[in-house]
Amino acid sequence: MTAETGDHDAEDDIATAGVTAEQTATADRLMAPARQFVDQVRALFADGLEESVLWGRIGEELRTLLAAPELRAHTGTWPDTKVGNGPPSNLLFYEDPDYGFVMNALVKSPGSVTFVHDHGLSWTLYGVLAGGEHIERYTRTDDNPVDTGPAELKHVDAFDVSPGFVDVVPPWQIHQEMNGADRTIGFIVRSRRSGTFPQYRYNRESGEIMKSGGPTQIPFALS
Ligand SMILES: [Fe+2]
Numbered sequence: 001m002t003a004e005t006g007d008h009d010a011e012d013d014i015a016t017a018g019v020t021a022e023q024t025a026t027a028d029r030l031m032a033p034a035r036q037f038v039d040q041v042r043a044l045f046a047d048g049l050e051e052s053v054l055w056g057r058i059g060e061e062l063r064t065l066l067a068a069p070e071l072r073a074h075t076g077t078w079p080d081t082k083v084g085n086g087p088p089s090n091l092l093f094y095e096d097p098d099y100g101f102v103m104n105a106l107v108k109s110p111g112s113v114t115f116v117h118d119h120g121l122s123w124t125l126y127g128v129l130a131g132g133e134h135i136e137r138y139t140r141t142d143d144n145p146v147d148t149g150p151a152e153l154k155h156v157d158a159f160d161v162s163p164g165f166v167d168v169v170p171p172w173q174i175h176q177e178m179n180g181a182d183r184t185i186g187f188i189v190r191s192r193r194s195g196t197f198p199q200y201r202y203n204r205e206s207g208e209i210m211k212s213g214g215p216t217q218i219p220f221a222l223s
Contacts, residue, residue: 027039027094029221029223030093030094030222030223031070031071031074031222031223032070033065033068033070033071034065034071034093034094034103034222037061037062037064037065037103038094038096038103040061041058041061041096041099041101041189042096042098042099044057044058044061045098045099045101051123052170055123055125055168055170055191056168058125058189059125059166059168062125062127062166062187062189063127063164063166065127065187066127066128066129066163066164066166066187067164071129071187071222072129072130074222075105075129075130075185078091078105078107078185078220079091079107080107080108080109080183081105081106081107081108081215081218082106082107082108082109082112082114082215083109083112084109084111084112085112085113087215087216088106088114088215088216089215089216089217089218090104090105090106090188090194090215090216090217090218091104091105091106091107091218091220092104092193092217092218092219092220093105093220093221093222094222095193100191100192100193101189101190101191101192102189102190102192102193102194103187103188103189103222104187104188104189104190104194104215104217105129105185105186105187105188105220106126106185106186106188106215107183107184107185107186108131108133108177108179108183108184108185108186109179109183110179110180110181110182110183111179111180111181112179112184113176113177113178113179114176114177114178115176115201115202116136116138116153116174116175116176116201116202116203116204117174117175117176117199117200117201117202117212118171118172118173118174118175118199118200118202119169119171119172119173119190119194119199119214120171120172120197120198120199120200120214121171121172121192121197122171122190122191122192122194122197122199123168123169123170123171123190123191124168124169124188124189124190124191125166125167125168125169125188125189125190126161126166126167126169126186126188127165127166127167127186127187127188127189128161128162128163128164128165128166128184128185128186128187129163129185129186129187130163130182130183130184130185131163131179131180131182131183131184131185132160132161132162132163132180132182132184133160133161133177133178133179133180133184134158134159134160134161134177134178134180135157135158135159135160135161135167135175135176135177135178136155136157136158136175136176136178137155137156137157137158137173137174137175138153138154138155138156138174138175138176138202138204139153139154139156139174140152140153140154140174141153141154142207146172147198147200147209147211148209149202149207149208149209150206150207150208150209151202151207151208151209152207153174153202153204153207174202193217194213194214194215194217195213195214195216195217197214198211198212198213199211199212199213199214200212
């Protein structure tokens with residue numbers, strides 16, 4: 001299964017989306033529940049856990065953060081970052097200077113649908129704060145090159161997510177998100193900032209694979 005070999009190198013043509021360290025919040029500027037979450041995540045990284053264990057544990061901490069009234073109240077200031085079938089962008093709240101994980105938000109307008117895509121080599125925790133959507137998952141059944149294909153996709157899972165749910169998305173997992181009738185707010189923790197490594201979009205009919213930099217990053221204060 002070439003899609004799971006993880007043998008990509010970061011490529012020169014993947015831009016850093018113009019985001020500098022100065023534009024991402026330092027931990028001491030974050031609201032208290034988010035700062036506490038960052039401290040917990042950093043402690044988990046420092047423990048040197050195996051990646052799937054690490055991200056499962058971070059997911060448990062994220063469930064607690066999603067319930068924080070201060071965070072939920074703050075979402076009233078967050079703009080939509082994906083409208084209809086347009087390209088996605090993310091609010092960028094924090095990038096860890098030592099371990100590289102980031103905190104993002106993706107705010108989808110009602111009925112918004114994503115490409116069939118993966119998140120490349122990164123781990124992603126997708127926590128739902130409001131609204132709800134439908135997720136479809138796929139796996140590759142071909143042995144063609146991971147980044148050029150053509151890809152043969154097999155549908156393997158489908159489920160709905162609602163507020164409080166945390167979806168743990170391992171590297172290279174292929175999926176599609178279909179928003180419901182409400183505005184859906186996802187609070188996301190990624191192992192690396194999008195824009196610094198290649199991600200891929202898939203055409204299910206033709207098997208074409210398209211490289212992407214992932215969602216555009218918009219620095220945004222979570223204080
Ligand atoms: Fe995704």
